[in-house]
């Protein structure tokens with residue numbers, strides 16, 4: 794199967810590092826992210842948050858560890874013959890640091906697609922993805938509405954009602970188990 798895999802919050806444990814760095818910069822003490830739109834959580838404008846990320850990109854993208862079980866999970870999906878296409882909201886000018894991070898943790902990749910905050914649905918169609926692993930509920934809903942089933946990696950910021958076509962998985966082990974049963 795051709796599987797789309799998100800990076801931040803799915804492959805990379807980005808939010809753990811980002812909360813720490815953002816708390817320091819914006820002088821806050823937020824430990825659990827309840828909203829995926831971080832600028833709202835920190836009560837700053839989208840532009841201000843975007844500037845912070847642009848200025849600290851190297852640091853913010855290189856520091857995170859992989860999500861628990863992500864590397865092993867991805868390796869086992871590839872070993873079973875699945876094809877992995879990473880689809881991230883990051884922009885193309887973040888490609889070099891993104892691939893360097895993948896290399897650093899020896900996460901296997903052939904294709905990494907950068908949406909630059911645009912819809913992942915078009916890319917999912919273009920790449921003829923048959924399933925998508927995502928952590929952002931809005932993306933999960935849009936992708937599943939387009940007819941591509943989604944496995945939603947559980948997180949504090951994606952709680953709530955699930956729509957048809959989305960299955961919540963508590964961790965990568967469950968993702969691999971679910972895929973084994975398909």
Ligand SMILES: [Mg+2]
Nearest residue numbers: 799801802928
């Ligand atoms: Mg994500």
